[in-house]
Amino acid sequence: MTDPATRIVDTPEWRALKAHFEAIRDLHLRMLFAEQPNRGETMNLEVCDLYFDYSKNRLTPETIDLLVALARRAGVEQLRDAMFAGEKINVTEQRAVLHVALRSETNDEILVDGVNVVPEVHVVLNKMSVFCNRVRSGAWTGYTGKRIRNVVNVGIGGSDLGPRMATTALADFSDRSMTFRFVSNVDGTDFFEATRDLDPEETLFIIASKTFTTLETMTNARTARDWALAKLGDEAAVAKHFVAVSTNAAEVAKFGIDTANMFGFWDWVGGRYSYDSAIGLSLMVAIGPDAFRDMLAGFHAMDEHFKTAPIEANLPMILGLIGIWYNNFFGAETLAVLPYSQYLAHLPAYFQQLEMESNGKSVDREGNRVEWQTGAIVWGQPGTNGQHAYYQLIHQGTKLIPCDFIGFAQPNEVVGDHQDLLTANLLAQPEALAFGKTREEVEAEGVPAHQVAARVFEGNHPTNTIMATKLTPNVLGQLIALYEHKVFTQGAVWNINSFDQWGVELGKKLAQNIVPELSAVDESLPAHDSSTNTLIRRYRRLRSS
């Protein structure tokens, strides 16, 4: 493991990579495939149900060896072992990082401060299962005795993106007689649109907030209570229409939710790592406890792989190291995540938070400013839609944009020949990005001379392709755990704390000062900079005009 005093960029392993980069930076994927025609057959990994092809990357087997050596030098394995052992690797918050415990098996043992946390995890899972079965079977009714048909999750950030992403991803496994909605934004239209066609008598709100103090969530929760009580009348109805997911029992009780209907989790689960905890309650109502547990088994299978496989065969580590190769050596700023599955429509946003909140850091674990690039900007949308929009820039723009393509061999619903068409696109794009189209090829097509230059594709755009048989709860669990551990690997190499989020904490406080100033009736000037002051004055004028 690197001595904390030795910066990763000062190690021989980093320098070796730098020299290697200079030697191969201009190699074209056309050349790499010509020199090593079996790249596609050898540069891949198969772990659990995921097949990972990394042959269309601007690297050689030597690059992988050097990256593996870097990871070893950075102590990725030791930090991983410390995480699994329940050590407080979230150094600024002095917390363990144990989302892996959320999918542990009943007989596992993971100690935090000498206490095995695994039994508590299973107590909550069992409580969730009982509750979800009651809601799904109709045994749990609303205040007026009607069956619950609508579930609205109220939460934001880590308490929203995961359940929202997974409920959409696994819609085909969900109870189709029920409606699932997600309210996150403090913009009142979010709540309005989510509830405008719902009957309060049939609606259950899950207030999901680790702290139970987040402005957006608490505002939406109060609005939800008013909305429900406007029809149901009696305060006693709250107990039948509101449950909470939180670590803060005192605030839950203060809100008026019976803490018997509170589902807990722990400070060692970060928000963006929490949808497989009770934060996934809405998902569990949707797909049922068995499918939820199957998803946890998928997470667990990837955890076991991450925990035991050597770096060179460790899928999350290799995925993370390839990201480092582009981020720190090629200077790529972003990563596009492109799932060829409409069910994964929210996956890019979910990975965006996972990666950018975890690794968007500029001080190292000892508090020194880092002098190397850290987390990439993550973005994307499902294919094939993006192909008709921003792929233009990926193919022919001036920027290097590594892409992760994700697809499935079997559709969840067979609709004509759509799956083959979808998959043809999934395969065609990485091929075109890698190999492009030369001037000679364009000319041979008889393209008019004035268009030739514009129709040349340089190629050499790197991609990973992840393919699985089918999008099931288990496979979704594997996929999410893969990226969680990829993020871990990168954070470990960069020597940053991937598990705090002080930037988010600041955001939670900033607006609080401005709220009273917006509605001030006097002409007093708020004490901000001249730009903010002018905007506040304009808003005051416009809001009442």
Ligand code: G6Q
């Ligand atoms: C996640 C972040 C953040 C958090 C939200 C909601 O890792 O910390 O996205 O999940 O700010 O916080 P609460 O769950 O406390 O409402």
